[in-house]
Amino acid sequence: MSTIRAYKFVEKIGMDGNSEIMLYTDKKTKQKHFIKQINMSVVSDVERLGVIIESYLLKHLLHPNVICSPGSFYHGNNYSTVTDxxxxxxxxxxxxxxxxxxxxxxxxxxxxxxxILFALSYIHEQKITHGNICSQSVNLNKFQSNEGQKYKYQVKLDRFQMAQIFSPQKMADPIVELSIAEDFRVLKHKLMTGEQKEKMQMEFKLKAKEDIMALGKLLCDMCTLQTEQLDKPHIDTKWFSQGLSDLIDEMTQPPFIPSAKELLELPFVKDWMAILVQKKMIDKEQLETNENEQTQKQD
Known part of the structure; x- marks a missing residue:
């Protein structure tokens, strides 16, 4: 199990809610890591549970567009989550x-x-919703490009403090793993009735739609260079295609909000994925893996 002694402090990066974000290096590998540290003795039960679930998810969600955590640990009253x-x-x-x-x-x-859509589709397939899709939740990691392009960032979805798990078994897993089984609010889901499970699935669909709507607003933010929430997001089709404008409308105007899976099947989105693969801006293997996952779910 990791401890703070395995890392060398570099500098404090800032705050994320009640958590301090600090930059450390692994003493053995010399790799950089962020460590998010929060004093668990001074936060509410709800926030404490959010920290624990986020830590669990970052260790178990394995996807190239989701931030990864090699571990977490207590240091006094502080709970620390290490991320890439x-x-x-x-x-x-x-x-x-x-x-x-x-x-x-x-x-x-x-x-x-x-x-971002790849990441969201993946977590939704796991019956998990993010709950905080915004530009601050999208980390970017540089990678080497030999194509002379300026598009050198790989998306890493982060900030899972508001994530919710809608699989009864998975809801219990982080609590058991982190040895705080007294939290009956989560463990009770192991004993859910059929009616309760149906209600949970309805709530999952609602929360998943909220993720999609938030992603639609983020898409508009990129087009308009705004980071504030917009009541009626619209973009100038003089600069962007009508297809992109229609996509934003479809994602932000209830009640018929498409799922992440349905968005990936839209001709406009599929055409762009093909272009991005052709330009070597996204990995062809990643696209094929995502398509295979969708096919397996259909089967």
Missing amino acids: YTDSDLYSVIQARTISKDPFTELEVMYYFVQ
Whole structure:
């Protein structure tokens, strides 16, 4: 099990709610990591549970577009979650583009959108909702490109403090694993009736739609270079295609909000995925893996 002694402190990065975010290096591997640390003795039961579930999910959600955690540990009253280092986040990129008056192209917008959608589709298939889809939740990790492109960021979805698990068994797993089985609010779901499970699935669909609507607003943020919530998101079709405008409308205008799986099947989205693969901006193997997962679910 990891301890704080395995890491060397570099600098404090900032705050995320009541959590301190600090940069450390692993003493053995010399790799950079973020460590999110929160004093569990001074937060509410709800926030404490959110921290524990987030830590569990980051260790068990294995997807190239989801942030990874190699471990977590207590250090006194502080609970620390170690995550992989990332270079930036989408919020910072949008802010920088706003200041420099350098708008995103539709190619760039869809590059980020498709990766976020891959991550969201994956967690929804696990019966998990994110609950906090926004530009600050999208971490970006640089990678080497030999194509002379400026699109060098891989999306890493982060900030799972508000995530909810809608699988009865999975809801109990993080509590058992972290040895706090007294939290009966979660463990009681192991004994759910059929009616309660049906109600849970209805709530999952509602929360999943909220994730999609939030992603639609984020898509509009990228097009308009705004990071504030918009009541009626619209984009200028002089700069972006009607197809992209229609996609935003479809994702943000209830009651008929498509699922992540349905979005991936839209011709407009599939055409862009093919373009991104052709330009080597997303990995063909990643696309094929995602398509295989969808096919297996249908079977």
